[in-house]
Amino acid sequence: MSGATRVLVLNSGSSSVKYQLIDMADEQRLASGVVERIGEPGGVPDHTHALREVALDLKARGSGLDSPDLAAVGHRVVHGGTRFTAPTLITDEVLAGIEELVPLAPLHNPANVTGIKVARELRPDLPQVAVFDTAFHSTLPEAAARYAIDTATADRYGIRRYGFHGTSHAYVSRATAALLGKEPADVNVIVLHLGNGASASAVRGGVCVDTSMGLTPLEGLVMGTRSGDLDPAVVFHLERVGGMGTDEIDTLLNKKSGLLGLCGANDMREIGRRMAEGDKAAQLAFDVYVHRLRRYVGAFSAVLGRVDAITFTAGVGENSAAVREAALSGLHNLGVTMDPVRNAVRGSAARLVSAETSPVAVAVVPTDEELEIARDTYGLAAPADKNLADHSG
């Protein structure tokens, strides 16, 4: 006689809705999918229709939205500002709070809000939980979170470093401790989340103390289509000398820069192929990408003082031995010695790719943001059921 143990995780983006149904009794994935091209030719017209498609798919697999086994819905929300620093049960007031943060994340929060509204309409009786991409970084000390601009201006407009990919950094830093056979509290980790978006974080004893993304996900590492760090005067220069408008510059830096801007491709696999053919632009893009990574590894080593592990995750981090090798080669002075053979082995499990003798472990840990969101959601929405499940196994 167990209660509802299933959690539906929804990641509503501007043009897609990704979903996973996870049974928290054994953390097994029962269904997953994506509805793409929302509002585009060939796609569904809007998020309401997208969620209806999700509901239909789940029904076809025998676990529809009306299933009594469904315990809660967990929503990924990109920006929680300074208000939401932990997973939060969604009420009208919380939803209004997330909407108020739209100016800080105009590309992301509106889609998250729509997803929440539609899901609440479909199952108003069900607990729904918002899990924020910024929450894990809310522990950043002021010294790391503050930009060195006029404090009154910064406070008036909410300008500070918030950080993103928090669910991934939280999950991966804990999984790294487990891989080392230690408690998170005893481990200092640099996490390199290298996907199409990319960010680094410095995690001391399970607590995030620095991260590369800032007010928005534009700052920091070189990404698929985002520039990462820039002299802010580049923006003034583009305006004054290039005659570009704000939206145009926003698009340039977010959508046409990074690897794509440097060589015309944002997929590291294609860049690897082109480098092998001697393509100079692809080589330059790779070199700029890796140089920025090394900078952050060095900076975060100094921030942490003692580093136990450096962990790669997400599409590039999990799959590109070349990026891992180039980013960490020759760092013996920082205590890092890679094992080229281990690094070259492909795999889907969490694993070490450093030499046995390396004082700093180098790990590859597949991220699982959906599972992390499901755990957060279940922990908040169904504590009684959780206890049942915990004690039944």
Ligand code: AMP
């Ligand atoms: P993500 O955002 O985590 O899904 O990562 C997507 C990115 O991972 C893609 O744009 C690719 O550049 C990269 N990627 C995926 N598979 C590989 C691979 N086998 N080798 C290198 N890069 C990869």
